[in-house]
Amino acid sequence: EIVMTQSPATLSVSLGERATLSCRAGQSVSSNLAWYQQKPGQAPRLLIYGSSARATGIPARFSGGGSGTEFTLTISSLQSEDFAVYYCQQYNSWPLTFGGGTRVEIK
Amino acid sequence: QVQLVESGGGVVQPGRSLRLSCAASGFTFSSFGMHWVRQAPGKGLEWVALISYDGSNEFYGDSVRGRFTVSRDNSKNTLYLQMNSLTTDDTALYFCARGSRELDHWGQGTLVTVSS
Numbered sequence: 001e002i003v004m005t006q007s008p009a010t011l012s013v014s015l016g017e018r019a020t021l022s023c024r025a026g027q028s029v030s031s032n033l034a035w036y037q038q039k040p041g042q043a044p045r046l047l048i049y050g051s052s053a054r055a056t057g058i059p060a061r062f063s064g065g066g067s068g069t070e071f072t073l074t075i076s077s078l079q080s081e082d083f084a085v086y087y088c089q090q091y092n093s094w095p096l097t098f099g100g101g102t103r104v105e106i107k
Numbered sequence: 108q109v110q111l112v113e114s115g116g117g118v119v120q121p122g123r124s125l126r127l128s129c130a131a132s133g134f135t136f137s138s139f140g141m142h143w144v145r146q147a148p149g150k151g152l153e154w155v156a157l158i159s160y161d162g163s164n165e166f167y168g169d170s171v172r173g174r175f176t177v178s179r180d181n182s183k184n185t186l187y188l189q190m191n192s193l194t195t196d197d198t199a200l201y202f203c204a205r206g207s208r209e210l211d212h213w214g215q216g217t218l219v220t221v222s223s
Binding site: 001032034036038042043044045046049050055056087089091094095096097098099100101 | 142144151152153154157166167168169202208209210211212213214215216
């Protein structure tokens with residue numbers, strides 16, 4: 001199984017600031033990586049797939065990048081609704097695996 | 108719009124079985140792979156299983172392989188998860204989600220509690 005490691009575990013950011021989240025794969029997953037946002041009491045929501053493609057309805061302030069083993073999710077200017085937990089997920093090989101998550105909190 | 112509604116959760120004793128269901132609407136169910144993903148209380152996401160659009164292929168996470176079985180009834184637009192030999196480690200909120208690889212729509216989940 002491919003282990004996905006996210007860092008940092010918690011990111012404290014002020015409104016309007018830029019946030020950069022990292023995700024590392026234990027072995028290459030090519031560009032077969034997705035990012036999800038989860039708010040308390042809600043189901044996860046797909047943000048990014050194929051490492052950099054935004055899902056339907058996702059604002060342009062969310063961007064993804066990377067390939068192989070190193071990936072980033074960038075939120076260019078944090079809005080109040082962006083404070084949540086973010087998960088990466090590889091779908092290059094079975095079993096599919098998620099990272100442990102990064103909590104983005106208000107500084 | 109796409110809707111996924113899970114049901115069948117509850118409290119069950121260790122060693123017993125439970126079957127979850129996921130009713131789908133708002134899209135052509137028979138054209139999409141479907142997943143189960145779980146989340147233990149206060150923890151992260153754990154992928155459980157995938158079934159292909161026509162039910163011909165199934166894949167499982169390491170922790171459930173051999174105990175859980177995913178199935179679907181395309182005539183009823185419904186996904187299932189048969190869970191056997193449950194342990195306390197299976198306590199979680201179980202989500203169904205649409206997709207072949209990335210999961211583009213999720214239900215709200217059904218809670219399974221394994222406790223004596």
